[in-house]
Amino acid sequence: MTLGTINSKPKPVNLADVVEKARDTFNCGVTRPIEWRRQQLKNLLRLYTENQNAMIAALQKDLRRSKMEAVLLETDYLINDLKNTLNNLDEWVKPERPSKGFVNMLDDVVIYNDPYGVVLVIGAWNYPLQLLLLPMAGAIAAGNVVIVKPSELAVACAQFIAEMIPKYLDNDAVIVVEGGPEETTELLKQRFDYIFYTGGTNVGKIVYEAATKYLTPVTLELGGKSPVYIDSTVDIRVTAKRVLWGKFINAGQTCIAPDYVLCTKEVQDKFIEAARDVLKEWYGDEAQKSPDLCRIINSRHYSRLQALVDACKSKIAIGGGYDPKERFIEPTIVANVTGGEKIMEDEIFGPILPIVPVENAYEAIKFINAREHPLVLYVFSNQRNIHTLFNEQTRSGSLCVNDTIMFYSVETLPFGGVGNSGMGAYHGKATFDTFTHKKSCLIKNFAVIGEKLGSMRYPPYNDSNMSRITRLMAKRSMPSFSFLPYLLTFALGVGVSYGIFAWQKIATEDL
Numbered sequence: 001m002t003l004g005t006i007n008s009k010p011k012p013v014n015l016a017d018v019v020e021k022a023r024d025t026f027n028c029g030v031t032r033p034i035e036w037r038r039q040q041l042k043n044l045l046r047l048y049t050e051n052q053n054a055m056i057a058a059l060q061k062d063l064r065r066s067k068m069e070a071v072l073l074e075t076d077y078l079i080n081d082l083k084n085t086l087n088n089l090d091e092w093v094k095p096e097r098p099s100k101g102f103v104n105m106l107d108d109v110v111i112y113n114d115p116y117g118v119v120l121v122i123g124a125w126n127y128p129l130q131l132l133l134l135p136m137a138g139a140i141a142a143g144n145v146v147i148v149k150p151s152e153l154a155v156a157c158a159q160f161i162a163e164m165i166p167k168y169l170d171n172d173a174v175i176v177v178e179g180g181p182e183e184t185t186e187l188l189k190q191r192f193d194y195i196f197y198t199g200g201t202n203v204g205k206i207v208y209e210a211a212t213k214y215l216t217p218v219t220l221e222l223g224g225k226s227p228v229y230i231d232s233t234v235d236i237r238v239t240a241k242r243v244l245w246g247k248f249i250n251a252g253q254t255c256i257a258p259d260y261v262l263c264t265k266e267v268q269d270k271f272i273e274a275a276r277d278v279l280k281e282w283y284g285d286e287a288q289k290s291p292d293l294c295r296i297i298n299s300r301h302y303s304r305l306q307a308l309v310d311a312c313k314s315k316i317a318i319g320g321g322y323d324p325k326e327r328f329i330e331p332t333i334v335a336n337v338t339g340g341e342k343i344m345e346d347e348i349f350g351p352i353l354p355i356v357p358v359e360n361a362y363e364a365i366k367f368i369n370a371r372e373h374p375l376v377l378y379v380f381s382n383q384r385n386i387h388t389l390f391n392e393q394t395r396s397g398s399l400c401v402n403d404t405i406m407f408y409s410v411e412t413l414p415f416g417g418v419g420n421s422g423m424g425a426y427h428g429k430a431t432f433d434t435f436t437h438k439k440s441c442l443i444k445n446f447a448v449i450g451e452k453l454g455s456m457r458y459p460p461y462n463d464s465n466m467s468r469i470t471r472l473m474a475k476r477s478m479p480s481f482s483f484l485p486y487l488l489t490f491a492l493g494v495g496v497s498y499g500i501f502a503w504q505k506i507a508t509e510d511l
Helices: 015-027 034-050 052-063 067-093 130-141 155-168 181-187 201-212 236-252 265-283 299-311 361-369 384-393 429-434 448-457 463-473 484-510
Strands: 108-115 118-122 145-149 174-176 194-198 218-221 227-230 260-263 316-318 332-334 352-357 376-380 398-401 436-443
Touching (some): 015 181, 052 155, 118 130, 130 145, 130 194, 130 429, 194 201, 227 361, 260 361, 265 316, 265 352, 429 436
Parallel strands (some): 118 145, 194 218
16 A cells, blocks of 8 residues: 655655654653743744745745745744744643532542644645644644654655754654655554644545554544635625635645635626636736746646646636646636536646536535535625525535635634544644643542542442432532623722712812
């Protein structure tokens, strides 16, 4: 069982030894102190800030990524996420103290945030820095030893990671494994305490299968065909801009890119008309000459996308051009597509946007629900009842209303899929939580009262003790004190007002 084609051959490494040494590091307690974690994260932040130009250059080399997209979608995104982690780390690592029932009122109830141990993070080629380094930072923050495997398809970025990580981070606790499918396959034979994988669904299934050998928990950030529904109530030009930007950044090689549009034929015509103006405004008359359009990662993916363009030539409304020498696919919109066509079989992962005409929102929901759950569902409508309808009658990893992609930047929103689009979530505190085991702990003392109450559980058993224990453990409806802050505020306001009134009265009498 292998994972694809290999681009470069790394130096031979005994991966079993690598994992074993990583486990020794964790068992020695190196990564547990908060001071160690904070220092590693500060070093990582320094790596980002000192090497931002080198990161941009690597993205340019691998994907011909423009500086704007490189900064917004990778380097600045990583920097801001890391600053947020550093700002909140002390709070995140604190033990949690949940509410207690009556039977445990004399006990201490705690949830400790424990690191899992040795974790594996496997990155993806489409955002080769962000999708590897962001979860890696969360794993470090949680106190784990981390083994990272960058994608071999993004050669320059993989080389950057392999060279820079050892210069800035603890080499015994953060380890880079280079290579391709052979190395990944061998890595997956080893025992890890957590596996985080970003990539396609087919390989995600292989990762999941490998994890079951040791019952290793996993996060799988996959993808799928993320639909866009557009109704007649929207500002069509703004909608076109938001949909097209989400589709064509990184040449459509984005797991949360809009995959296809569902709308009426009337809206389709208006959308295409607006899209034609927007694309000309953005990329000029010759899109291939625009510095703002990325290229397809390699020849295999280019050939796949070219075949999709060729298969729907007769329905192309905008674009349709390509150039194998540059691995360039022109931003392309395909009209009047049906659900049974080739372009609707798999995630497109390229700059081709099909439009499937439907009669109304109910038909769109039926179309969506007949397929695998998407990573994200985009709804464009000014009607709140339509937002509610899609929220309640569809399932997706995320829901974004009247925009695309931007929900991904909200650090307080966990990001992840459902069903075929993945499992688990991360971003912000959710990344820390992903790599943290919530260890429950009950702490009792030897106080006389507690032991007296607890002694009813001991043999010899009798009905009297059983009755007392069941009454003691019975769940009761406790009064809510959520109104208390408001009541205190009101009382304070009344008190202050009365004080001012009394003072004014005394002052008047003195006069």
